[in-house]
Amino acid sequence: MGELSDAEIAGLVEELGPLLDDPPPEEAPEWASWSHRRLRVGRGWTDALIRDFLGEPDRLGVNVFNRRKESRRYLIHRVLAVEATPQWREAYEKARKRSEAAKRRVAEHGQKPPPGRWPQPE
Numbered sequence: 001m002g003e004l005s006d007a008e009i010a011g012l013v014e015e016l017g018p019l020l021d022d023p024p025p026e027e028a029p030e031w032a033s034w035s036h037r038r039l040r041v042g043r044g045w046t047d048a049l050i051r052d053f054l055g056e057p058d059r060l061g062v063n064v065f066n067r068r069k070e071s072r073r074y075l076i077h078r079v080l081a082v083e084a085t086p087q088w089r090e091a092y093e094k095a096r097k098r099s100e101a102a103k104r105r106v107a108e109h110g111q112k113p114p115p116g117r118w119p120q121p122e
Contacts, residue, residue, distance in 0.1 A: 033059060033073035043079075046095045050074075053082045053091070 036057070039045040057072035064071075082088050 032077075033061075033075050034079055035061070036072040036074070037065070039074065039079065043083075044092065044096065046099075049088070049091055049095060053088055054079065 034043075036050065039050060040047070054074050058075045058078065059073045060070040061073045062071060063069045083092075
């Protein structure tokens with residue numbers, strides 16, 4: 001987060017909305033959506049933020065990490081529209097602060113985080 005200003009996000013939302021013309025999810029091109037993993041790892045979303053603000057995925061795709069599970073995908077213009085709202089920004093900041101506090105507690109007490117939870121220090 002923090003890479004785009006509010007004005008830039010609003011511009012992208014305006015630009016992408018008409019371009020895609022809100023097609024039904026099954027008709028939207030694959031490149032017009034982000035995976036659940038991309039939201040979590042690349043954009044800082046949590047599972048709770050995704051559940052509360054985006055709800056059900058717009059489409060299911062091929063999961064390259066686990067063929068037995070489908071990849072949950074969310075339309076980019078919908079994600080950007082949600083990220084532009086003050087409610088999402090407030091919830092995102094709370095989640096980020098909780099995550100940072102948990103990491104500090106682990107660092108202070110010398111405990112190792114559960115595998116796969118946080119990046120391990122090099």
